[in-house]
Amino acid sequence: MKNDTVLTQLAEVLESRKQAAPDSSYVAKLYAKGLDAILKKIGEEATETVMAAKDGEPDKIVYEVADLWFHTLVLLAQQNLHPDDVLNELARRFGISGLEEKANRPA
Numbered sequence: 001m002k003n004d005t006v007l008t009q010l011a012e013v014l015e016s017r018k019q020a021a022p023d024s025s026y027v028a029k030l031y032a033k034g035l036d037a038i039l040k041k042i043g044e045e046a047t048e049t050v051m052a053a054k055d056g057e058p059d060k061i062v063y064e065v066a067d068l069w070f071h072t073l074v075l076l077a078q079q080n081l082h083p084d085d086v087l088n089e090l091a092r093r094f095g096i097s098g099l100e101e102k103a104n105r106p107a
């Protein structure tokens with residue numbers, strides 16, 4: 001599966017969990033707990049990412065960044081935002097820097 005498809009399909013699942021009973025799934029439970037609980041998870045996962053990087057364990061870094069990204073995706077959904085909003089912002093920034101790099105390149 002292509003990586004952008006993973007994000008899109010996961011976003012659809014996260015959206016569907018808004019209609020689910022709180023005790024039916026991890027994400028539904030997190031929505032029910034509210035914004036502060038989601039933000040707390042993001043803080044925890046960010047700290048775990050830092051610790052994994054300090055330990056210098058590549059597999060652990062990937063695992064913790066996946067947890068961090070996942071919980072930021074839950075936040076986006078809870079705020080009625082979509083991963084594309086972030087990807088579009090990154091693309092916009094990349095477009096600007098890409099143009100700057102091109103302008104600075106010798107002809």
Ligand SMILES: N=c1c2ncn([C@@H]3O[C@H](COP(=O)(O)OP(=O)(O)OP(=O)(O)O)[C@@H](O)[C@H]3O)c2ncn1[C@@H]1O[C@H](COP(=O)(O)O)[C@@H](O)[C@H]1O
Pocket residue numbers: 010013014017025026027028044066067070
């Ligand atoms: N990608 C994930 C994913 N990554 C991490 N997690 C959960 O995030 C939590 C990570 O927190 P911790 O490492 O602190 O572990 P924990 O101690 O169990 O967490 P807490 O109970 O303290 O919150 C774990 O419970 C993981 O199961 C995820 N839970 C779900 N997904 C995806 O989200 C979809 C919907 O999930 P459900 O709503 O659970 O069906 C699933 O199909 C998956 O694709």
